[in-house]
Amino acid sequence: MAKTIEEINAKIRSGKVVVFTAEEIVEVVREQGIKQAVREVDVVTTGTFSPMCSSGAFLNIKQQKQKMKLGGGFATLNGVPAYAGLAAADIYIGATAIPDGDPRNGNGRPGKFRYGGAHVIEELVAGNRVLLKGGAYGTDCYPAKTREQTIGLKDMNDAFLFNPRNCYQNYNVAVNLSDKPIYTYMGKLKPKLGNAYYCSAGQLSPLLNDPHFRTIGIGTRVFFCGAEGYVAWPGTQHNPSAPRLENGTPKTPAGTIALIGDMRQMSAQWLRAVSFTGYGVTLSVAVGVPIPIIDEDILRSVSVTDDQLKAPVVDYSEYYPFGQGEAKLGEVTYQELKSGSIRVKDQEVPTGSFSSYALARKVAHHLKQLIEDGDFLLTQFQAPLPGAVTGKEAA
Amino acid sequence: MKQTKLVFIFPENTVEEPITYNLITNYGVQVNILRASIDPGKQGRMVVELGGEEIQISQALNYLESLGVLVAPLAQKIRHLEDRCTGCTACVPHCPTRALDVDRDSWKVSFDSEKCIVCFSCLETCIYHAMSVEEQFA
Ligand code: SF4
Ligand code: SF4
Numbered sequence: 001m002a003k004t005i006e007e008i009n010a011k012i013r014s015g016k017v018v019v020f021t022a023e024e025i026v027e028v029v030r031e032q033g034i035k036q037a038v039r040e041v042d043v044v045t046t047g048t049f050s051p052m053c054s055s056g057a058f059l060n061i062k063q064q065k066q067k068m069k070l071g072g073g074f075a076t077l078n079g080v081p082a083y084a085g086l087a088a089a090d091i092y093i094g095a096t097a098i099p100d101g102d103p104r105n106g107n108g109r110p111g112k113f114r115y116g117g118a119h120v121i122e123e124l125v126a127g128n129r130v131l132l133k134g135g136a137y138g139t140d141c142y143p144a145k146t147r148e149q150t151i152g153l154k155d156m157n158d159a160f161l162f163n164p165r166n167c168y169q170n171y172n173v174a175v176n177l178s179d180k181p182i183y184t185y186m187g188k189l190k191p192k193l194g195n196a197y198y199c200s201a202g203q204l205s206p207l208l209n210d211p212h213f214r215t216i217g218i219g220t221r222v223f224f225c226g227a228e229g230y231v232a233w234p235g236t237q238h239n240p241s242a243p244r245l246e247n248g249t250p251k252t253p254a255g256t257i258a259l260i261g262d263m264r265q266m267s268a269q270w271l272r273a274v275s276f277t278g279y280g281v282t283l284s285v286a287v288g289v290p291i292p293i294i295d296e297d298i299l300r301s302v303s304v305t306d307d308q309l310k311a312p313v314v315d316y317s318e319y320y321p322f323g324q325g326e327a328k329l330g331e332v333t334y335q336e337l338k339s340g341s342i343r344v345k346d347q348e349v350p351t352g353s354f355s356s357y358a359l360a361r362k363v364a365h366h367l368k369q370l371i372e373d374g375d376f377l378l379t380q381f382q383a384p385l386p387g388a389v390t391g392k393e394a395a
Numbered sequence: 396m397k398q399t400k401l402v403f404i405f406p407e408n409t410v411e412e413p414i415t416y417n418l419i420t421n422y423g424v425q426v427n428i429l430r431a432s433i434d435p436g437k438q439g440r441m442v443v444e445l446g447g448e449e450i451q452i453s454q455a456l457n458y459l460e461s462l463g464v465l466v467a468p469l470a471q472k473i474r475h476l477e478d479r480c481t482g483c484t485a486c487v488p489h490c491p492t493r494a495l496d497v498d499r500d501s502w503k504v505s506f507d508s509e510k511c512i513v514c515f516s517c518l519e520t521c522i523y524h525a526m527s528v529e530e531q532f533a
Contacts, residue, residue, distance in 0.1 A: 110519075187485055187522075274522035277519045339499070340499065350487075351488060352483075352488040354483050356482050357482070357484075358482035358502035358503065
């Protein structure tokens, strides 16, 4: 018997809702079986905490008495350039922006990238103030030409994260086949398969638990860095037609979502600036997506475990950057990745991750608690993501 | 009698000599190996405490230098800032001595300073600014 979002929300309001995390549900289904569990369980929570480069913040900065048009001028925050090609007071600061004059990759040395847009965002969310410097050409209605002032979220009318691409449904496992170390967005890779990096929460990852986007669509409310955020749009590079396993999950990077949420509701506990040596600055964000258990098929999807999820091993010395060399280095399961080593070309390769499973778990538990306490209601999406399988035919 | 903590850095092709044995028998110094990470054919590191008279120690160091071994004072200490650590495990495959290790049930990453040979790998690989160096003024 299918359950509706309204029925689930009624149970949340009355405090009778039954929620498990995507980890806990595995045991529940094993004990009770799908038929029994689908009647019992209303919501399964997912979580992830991971670097997501396609992130940034729209800020609308309150005008001073003498007004200024930043649009068409320039703005920096703590020296980090923001995009000012919008209206008079709107700017966008991207997570990966870095100050002019930052020592980058030079003289054969990998840059450290200690400070950038992500750090500005983290400081603002943490309640700190940053130095705004603005320049404009001045107009009759916006006469001010320069502005220098420390500002925090209180000095803004609006501040929201708008991340064009988050929550990649699966990701590459990066290795290095060459004979020198390389510095990539997938970390420092030692020569000759010296190590491998992966970046997904696997069985807790939001889109891997709803592989056909049956319940996650445009307008879905999510936990976003401590705030109630929303899926605003399919994420950039969203690719629903990636090859899939029999359980419906993609074997390569596939779906993505664009997320939006109010920075004032966020907490620095759930959002962290990161520095990749030799690569750059980016932002790690916490996202938790609640999955309504509307039928048996979706319950099967959320019961997926790390041993049933596979990721492709990709060489980042030749194949990724230049599109040449060995393309297929095989597939590994998340269970193997999380064990600490995988086998590639008959070699034992130690693994590490940038996505924090500990924090993914914390996100899923936190969202579970919010729902149990009646503080988080589910939404019916307003439009499906491209490639969504919404009818009965879903695997 | 003087005690000093040093880091020996062995180049990839150090001659095959029983270095520790020679230090003790030929130079009369006490050698206490605190940590070592030595793989044949690769650069190696050893953290040792040398004890002896000033002159013995300096002769011992001359001997090491003649072999191409770099000697540096152990002046720095690595710290793991637990409140900044996310347990992501990015540092784990780069730590040569498992001073940084993860419990794969709780996904908590722990740091054992006893095992740390101050190789700085984790400073380069931790993206969350959770590892730091502390100068020691001993
Ligand atoms: S410096 Fe860091 S990587 Fe090197 S041994 Fe110490 S803890 Fe491990
Ligand atoms: S890389 Fe940094 S944040 Fe990640 S586990 Fe190691 S110390 Fe903690």
